[in-house]
Amino acid sequence: MKASYIGDFEKWANDFSFYTQVRVRFSETDMYGHMNNTVSFTYFEQARIDYFNHLGILMPSAIDDNVNGIPIVADLQCDYRKQVFFDDVIHVYAKVAKVGNSSMDIHYLAKNQKDEVCFTGRGTVVQMDPRTGKSVPITEEEKAHLAALAII
Structure with a gap:
């Protein structure tokens, strides 16, 4: 199975450097011990927030009147490659594509403790004005910050 957002898989996978580690909890599995298919999106969220913190991208509160834009997930996709089970340790990688x-556009790669790819994903995060509900541009300063981190 090939995901449409991945060209050369090896090159794509090698471009990741940041990851967060999660352990599959019993409550995240079905009666057969498989990770529920909705849980990957929770793992993507955790990896995205940890990654943004790592990059110094603030996650401001929507109730702060001084905030011009907050990151909102506009779409999210997951492609499953290998089963994940209770108590597996997963490294969920994230990068700005x-x-x-x-x-x-944020891409995700999840590997188990054997370094096997379990699932991949992508999602669009839009900067939105919490007062109007409309998208707002990413500033040139923010783009320069991302470029300085050599992630775009």
């Missing part, structure tokens, strides 16, 4: 005018 593309920066647009008001959005970023």
